[in-house]
Amino acid sequence: MATVTFDHATRVYPGTERPAVDQLNLEIEDGEFLVLVGPSGCGKSTSLRMLAGLEDVNGGHIFIGDRDVTDVQPKDRDIAMVFQNYALYPHMSVADNMGFALKIAGTPKAEIRQRVEEAAKILDLTEYLDRKPKALSGGQRQRVAMGRAIVRQPQVFLMDEPLSNLDAKLRVQTRTQIASLQRRLGVTTVYVTHDQTEALTMGDRIAVLNHGVLQQVGTPREMYDRPNNVFVAGFIGSPAMNIGTFDVKEGVVKVGSADVPLERSIASGMTDADSGKVTLGFRPEALDVVPVGTPGSFDVEVNLVEELGSDAFVYGTLKGDTDLNLTAGETNQLIVRIDPRSVPDKGDVIAVSIQAGHSHVFSATTGERLG
Amino acid sequence: MTQQKLQITAVAPDPALLDLPWDVPLAEWPDEVLAALPQGISRHVVRFVNHGGRVIAIKEIGETVAYREYELLRQLHRIEVPSVVPVGVITGRRAPDGERLEAVLVTEHLQFSLPYRALFSQDLRPDTATRLIDALAVLLVRLHLVGFYWGDVSLSNTLFRRDAETFAAYLVDAETGDIHRTLTNGQRNYDVDLARTNIIGELMDLSAGELLDEDVDEVAIGDALVERYNELWDALTGSEAFDSDDRWRVAARIERLNDLGFDVGELEITTDIDGTRVRIQPKVVDAGHHSRRLLRLTGLDVQENQARRMLNDLDSYRAAMDRQNDQEQIVAHAWVRQVFRPTIDAVPRELRRKLEPAQLFHEILDHRWFISQQAQRDIPMPEAAASYVENVLRHRPDEDAVLGLAPGEAEPEY
Numbered sequence: 001m002a003t004v005t006f007d008h009a010t011r012v013y014p015g016t017e018r019p020a021v022d023q024l025n026l027e028i029e030d031g032e033f034l035v036l037v038g039p040s041g042c043g044k045s046t047s048l049r050m051l052a053g054l055e056d057v058n059g060g061h062i063f064i065g066d067r068d069v070t071d072v073q074p075k076d077r078d079i080a081m082v083f084q085n086y087a088l089y090p091h092m093s094v095a096d097n098m099g100f101a102l103k104i105a106g107t108p109k110a111e112i113r114q115r116v117e118e119a120a121k122i123l124d125l126t127e128y129l130d131r132k133p134k135a136l137s138g139g140q141r142q143r144v145a146m147g148r149a150i151v152r153q154p155q156v157f158l159m160d161e162p163l164s165n166l167d168a169k170l171r172v173q174t175r176t177q178i179a180s181l182q183r184r185l186g187v188t189t190v191y192v193t194h195d196q197t198e199a200l201t202m203g204d205r206i207a208v209l210n211h212g213v214l215q216q217v218g219t220p221r222e223m224y225d226r227p228n229n230v231f232v233a234g235f236i237g238s239p240a241m242n243i244g245t246f247d248v249k250e251g252v253v254k255v256g257s258a259d260v261p262l263e264r265s266i267a268s269g270m271t272d273a274d275s276g277k278v279t280l281g282f283r284p285e286a287l288d289v290v291p292v293g294t295p296g297s298f299d300v301e302v303n304l305v306e307e308l309g310s311d312a313f314v315y316g317t318l319k320g321d322t323d324l325n326l327t328a329g330e331t332n333q334l335i336v337r338i339d340p341r342s343v344p345d346k347g348d349v350i351a352v353s354i355q356a357g358h359s360h361v362f363s364a365t366t367g368e369r370l371g
Numbered sequence: 372m373t374q375q376k377l378q379i380t381a382v383a384p385d386p387a388l389l390d391l392p393w394d395v396p397l398a399e400w401p402d403e404v405l406a407a408l409p410q411g412i413s414r415h416v417v418r419f420v421n422h423g424g425r426v427i428a429i430k431e432i433g434e435t436v437a438y439r440e441y442e443l444l445r446q447l448h449r450i451e452v453p454s455v456v457p458v459g460v461i462t463g464r465r466a467p468d469g470e471r472l473e474a475v476l477v478t479e480h481l482q483f484s485l486p487y488r489a490l491f492s493q494d495l496r497p498d499t500a501t502r503l504i505d506a507l508a509v510l511l512v513r514l515h516l517v518g519f520y521w522g523d524v525s526l527s528n529t530l531f532r533r534d535a536e537t538f539a540a541y542l543v544d545a546e547t548g549d550i551h552r553t554l555t556n557g558q559r560n561y562d563v564d565l566a567r568t569n570i571i572g573e574l575m576d577l578s579a580g581e582l583l584d585e586d587v588d589e590v591a592i593g594d595a596l597v598e599r600y601n602e603l604w605d606a607l608t609g610s611e612a613f614d615s616d617d618r619w620r621v622a623a624r625i626e627r628l629n630d631l632g633f634d635v636g637e638l639e640i641t642t643d644i645d646g647t648r649v650r651i652q653p654k655v656v657d658a659g660h661h662s663r664r665l666l667r668l669t670g671l672d673v674q675e676n677q678a679r680r681m682l683n684d685l686d687s688y689r690a691a692m693d694r695q696n697d698q699e700q701i702v703a704h705a706w707v708r709q710v711f712r713p714t715i716d717a718v719p720r721e722l723r724r725k726l727e728p729a730q731l732f733h734e735i736l737d738h739r740w741f742i743s744q745q746a747q748r749d750i751p752m753p754e755a756a757a758s759y760v761e762n763v764l765r766h767r768p769d770e771d772a773v774l775g776l777a778p779g780e781a782e783p784e785y
Binding site for chain 2: 014017052053054055056073074075089090091092093099100101103104164165166168269
């Protein structure tokens with residue numbers, strides 16, 4: 001087992017100007033489950049492939065433990081790409097399906113059996129070891145595939161969107177399994193996904209990338225509660241955070257008819273370039289529905305109500321601010337979480353206020369967090 | 372109940388595709404629509420279906436992955452890499468009870484192709500494995516030359532077609548693949564290493580199922596792929612340096628590549644400052660040297676080694692007719708009219724499903740050599756063709772669409 005270190009690691013594809021991965025600095029702890037997440041083209045898969053040895057590193061270094069692997073061939077890196085290939089062999093027993101790579105490598109028979117048995121115990125496959133894969137369920141077959149990687153006892157597991165070709169049911173099931181298995185094995189794991197929900201539910205820490213640049217790395221809680229910039233704020237969380245740029249007048253942010261107080265320490269971070277504006281973010285669940293006219297509240301016209309049983313969300317338009325650039329993820333509507341037992345109708349106007357301490361303030365020019 | 376709203380993404384959508392039972396999970400499709408039992412080892416449900424006079428392969432797979440693979444296969448087809456031809460992606464499937472069903476990727480079944488399991492279970496020459504490995508090495512090199520990283524090279528993800536005495540390999544599964552401008556050594560080595568592991572695993576599986584001769588050394592066959600791949604890659608891309616007096620070596624290199632079946636599209640030649648040393652390195656090489664030449668001369672589109680064989684016969688024809696000084700193209704047309712077509716036409720129509728025409732021609736040439744040896748005289752083609760049909764072809768299985776399992780083999784579940 002080992003740490004993984006990206007030290008100013010850079011990948012520039014021939015014939016392109018902008019690096020696909022730009023000066024990535026990232027330290028992954030021994031035994032940690034780190035998720036690389038970001039939109040398509042952000043450099044997450046390239047970063048993983050650099051670690052795997054599948055992409056050249058044009059600048060900087062990559063270490064596994066203390067060993068500089070920057071120029072080491074993939075098969076000599078002591079890593080395992082999990083799930084790349086999990087077609088099982090029908091004539092071989094489950095044990096042979098798990099251990100055949102060791103047999104190829106010339107590992108003594110007794111040791112193969114021992115490693116396979118250990119892996120089977122962790123994977124709850126012990127009683128199936130001498131059976132054929134035909135006797136297994138879909139989930140068990142997945143675990144045999146994982147067993148193949150486990151018996152090799154690599155220093156690092158790499159997983160690149162491993163769930164993308166599973167159906168929805170098996171995806172959720174396997175997600176939980178991978179996360180709990182990784183914790184039991186304690187093998188350093190780097191996992192790539194475009195799905196922030198997957199990232200939040202699986203990772204010890206999450207690294208968000210955009211345009212080849214690392215935006216922020218932290219625990220799911222840190223990423224959610226204290227995003228470093230507007231990109232992370234908008235990317236993490238579902239439904240997405242409401243983000244808009246508003247005028248600041250006399251120490252308050254003007255959101256529709258509401259005056260949202262701005263802490264002096266935060267306001268002092270503003271520069272002339274901001275022309276008296278800040279970008280303000282607030283999550284759908286940081287909004288309280290209050291009686292219309294309540295001081296400090298603003299009005300939202302309801303366009304759509306999404307009822308999800310335990311939760312309900314209003315998609316609406318902020319009243320009173322016409323040339324407003326307000327978005328929540330993909331939509332340019334404002335999202336409010338409401339009590340599912342008290343749901344307004346389409347066309348109604350509701351008043352909402354932002355819970356104290358639950359707004360995020362970013363520079364209107366740089367998008368970086370203020371305060 | 373939610374009606375299913377099927378969506379077909381295809382270059383040339385075929386409305387008849389809609390008649391297939393898309394509201395039923397693929398694993399439960401009735402026998403009467405299936406062409407035969409599925410073949411190969413796949414992590415997905417795959418079925419072959421008779422459809423409007425041809426066979427199509429249908430694979431259930433996640434929607435995004437289906438679109439991705441469809442696009443990749445289209446690109447590979449466009450740049451003429453031997454691969455299966457994608458027909459389309461169908462989404463929006465629902466069972467009558469409203470349950471969503473997986474998207475499917477539809478590809479054309481490759482006519483006259485043979486899965487490796489069928490090849491190993493037939494009574495073939497003992498070096499079949501070697502010839503399959505050679506074919507796979509050529510395919511892998513061709514894919515790597517165009518910047519395609521496979522990510523899951525295996526015998527199961529490949530189909531083989533007879534190509535004279537050898538095989539030609541075709542890519543059938545591009546799910547894990549990616550096209551890059553150029554591949555890094557890391558990507559190439561990973562593909563080759565994974566190919567080795569997968570091939571050994573697949574052979575061990577055949578061995579466990581007692582479908583493989585006991586003497587076969589699985590690991591040695593896997594190692595042979597690595598060796599063949601590296602030899603070929605070096606021959607095609609390696610640079611060599613020599614004294615400027617040895618310029619003949621430029622022509623020799625090109626000829627060697629032609630022999631390997633490749634054309635040199637671009638050759639980089641650099642000379643050192645005082646002009647005494649020359650270094651050459653092929654920059655662009657295209658596979659299919661012989662098949663392109665035959666196509667240009669005769670319009671016949673066949674595989675590389677079949678083309679090589681036919682070009683040899685064309686050369687003998689020129690010599691025999693004493694037409695070496697005539698324009699090559701004109702002689703080639705005469706050869707097609709007087710030799711090739713009559714030979715194929717001599718095979719009864721009902722037996723032509725057994726082999727491709729070019730492969731038939733190759734085998735008849737072989738047969739002629741064999742019976743000429745026995746008879747101690749030169750047997751003319753019509754007589755050789757008749758003897759081949761009666762004594763060889765009649766006793767061979769159809770290979771137009773070989774999908775079935777080996778005799779006695781139980782169907783793998785996936």
